[in-house]
Amino acid sequence: MHLYESKKGDRWVCAYCAQDEEEMIQDEGWKYLFDRDEQYLRCSICGEAEFIPED
Ligand SMILES: [Zn+2]
Numbered sequence: 001m002h003l004y005e006s007k008k009g010d011r012w013v014c015a016y017c018a019q020d021e022e023e024m025i026q027d028e029g030w031k032y033l034f035d036r037d038e039q040y041l042r043c044s045i046c047g048e049a050e051f052i053p054e055d
Contacts, residue, residue: 001013001014001015001035001036001037001038001041001043001050002014002015002018002032002033002034002035003032003033003034003035003036004025004030004031004032004033005030005031005033006028006030007028007029010033011030011044011045012041012042012043012044013025013043013044013045014043014045014046014048014050014051015050016046017043017045017046020045021045037050038050
């Protein structure tokens with residue numbers, strides 16, 4: 001899950017939405033902060049948890 005800093009606070013965005021919403025993220029000027037792979041995190045766009053493949 002990617003963490004972005006938006007004007008309305010920090011937003012978690014999954015890899016799929018980060019790709020799908022790339023234009024919006026750039027238009028809105030969201031600043032990429034860091035990545036964290038945790039099952040409890042939910043994407044602020046699609047509401048889903050990050051898919052974490054098991055070894
Ligand atoms: Zn998502």
